[in-house]
Amino acid sequence: MTLTILKPGPQTSVQDLGRDGYAALGVPRGGACDPLSLRLANLVAGNAAGAAALEITLGGLALRFDAPTVFAWAGATMGVTLDGVALSPAHRYAAAKGAVLRFGFAEHGARAYLALAGGIDVAPVLGSRSTGLLAGIGGFKGRALCAGDVIECGEAEPRLPGVAVAQAERGEHLRVLPGPDWPLLGQDAQRQLLRTPWHIGLASNRMGMRLTGTAVDVASASSLASHAVMPGCVQLPPSGEPIVLLADAQTTGGYLRPLVVIRADLWRAGQFKPGDTLRFVEVDTAAALAATTAQRDWLERMRRALAWEGR
Structure with missing residues (x-):
């Protein structure tokens, strides 16, 4: 298919997890900026959670299905239509040959993920x-992706449309832990x-x-030599305005690392778009671990429920 x-919209690309x-070789992890929505779209479409899908940044994508297929999308609210009929996120749909799928521009959130049954079939690197x-x-x-690109999808078992699940709420905050360089900031700077x-x-x-x-x-704060960084690291450059590293973050940097976004909120970080407002909320290690466990349990319940539906 x-x-x-x-x-293509402002930026649409193929992404998985x-x-x-390869960080020691200077290769960023990359993958979906919102891995939770990618997993959710894949599970609803009937794929393995980490299958390759399309990441649609800020919307504007239009594509034509060249064969009948089953698909699902999740993530940002974008006003999605199939041949002019409005669709909902985290629902499974069937498209006929020649059907046109359109994503409006992002209203809430920054990125949506389109999963095709069978996944996107490009060569692994x-x-x-x-x-x-x-x-x-x-x-x-x-x-x-550019206009005119023809994307191949993998083989998939037949799936019935009509399945739907609920998406997680993003909110306007990121939960954080103190980073390695938190003690280098004064108390006033920490509070600010x-x-x-x-x-x-x-x-x-x-x-x-x-x-x-x-x-x-x-x-x-003291100047620092280059050190390892990763997605979720909050850097504080000399300008005093933070940078929250996302999926394509470099593997080393020399700025202060006062905060680290907890693993369970990395997906939230990928859904803020220019003009949005966010606040950092400090939590302790126990709360961070509990949030990660709760998120994994939620995804596992979703996977089991969808697997049962597919029998």
């Missing part, structure tokens, strides 16, 4: 089908970082969210 891209184990946009590797020819309502800047991308607001005084 193939589909043809009619309009990324490349593990370093164990992943995700697109490394900066390096030009993986995905579809190592780049974001946590209490300031930060705004998502226009320079944000898949590498990281650049936040704007009242700058934090970092004059008293």
Whole structure:
């Protein structure tokens, strides 16, 4: 089965759950900026949770199905239609040959994930089908999709449409733990970082969210040598305005690391778009672990329920 891209929107790319184990070689993990929505769309479509799907940033995608197929989408609210009929997120749908699927521009959230039954069939690179946009590797020819691209999908067992589940609520906060360099900030700077309502800047991308607001005084902090960083790390450059690293984050950096987004909220970080406001909420290690466990349990319940439905 193939589909043809009619309009790609600002940025649509093939993504899965990324490349593990290559950070020592300078290769970012990459993958979906919102891994929870990717997993959810895949499970509803009848795929393995980590199958390759399309990540649609800020909407604007239009495509044509070149054969009958089953699909699901999840993530940001975008006003999605199939031949003009409005669709809902986290529902399973069937499309006829020639049907046109359109994503409006993002209303709430930044990224949506389109999962086709059978997954997106592109060659794995370093164990992943995700697109490394900066390096030009993986995905579809190592780049974001363009009008006229024809995308191949894998084989899938027949699935009945009509299945639906509920999405998680994003909210306007990110739960964080103190990072390695938290003690280097003075108490006033620590309070300001946590209490300031930060705004998502226009320079944000898949590498990281650049936040704007009242700058934090970092004059008293020591300069640092380069060190390891990863998605979820909150960097504080000399400007005093934080950067929240996302899926395509570099593997090393030299800025202060005062905070780290907890694993259970990485998906939330991928759903803020320019102009949105966020606040950091400090939690302890026990709360962070409990949140991760609850999220895994929720996904497992979803997987089991959908697997039972498919029998």
